[in-house]
Amino acid sequence: MDIKNVTGIGPYEQKTEEHRELYLKDDKVFLVKNKNTIEVRTDRELAKLLEEKYESVMESRYFGRGGIEIVLAGQLDEKELEDLVRLSYNLS
Helix, strand or coil, rough: CCCCCCCCCCCCEEECCCCHHHEECCCCEEEEEEEEEEEEECCCCHHHHHHHHHHCEEEECCEEEEEEECCCCCCCCCCHHHHHHHHCCCCC
8 A cells, every 4th residue: 555646635744653654634643554554544434334344454553443454455455445545634
């Protein structure tokens, strides 16, 4: 998942921590990239739907109930991931 391929988002800042990359809009994190997962903000209804549909989607460790963590195992395609990043950006 390369954030440079995501269209429809505005300016953002990137910060690197020891084991993850944080992407921020107006000092508010909208994307967390870990080694094998990404975490995004989402609403609770969508989170619940995605967690029921995909075993690779779970509650976000970073955002808690305000987001989801997705194991990059191929269950969601690039377009779906980009849509979720775009939504997270707009929720921030």
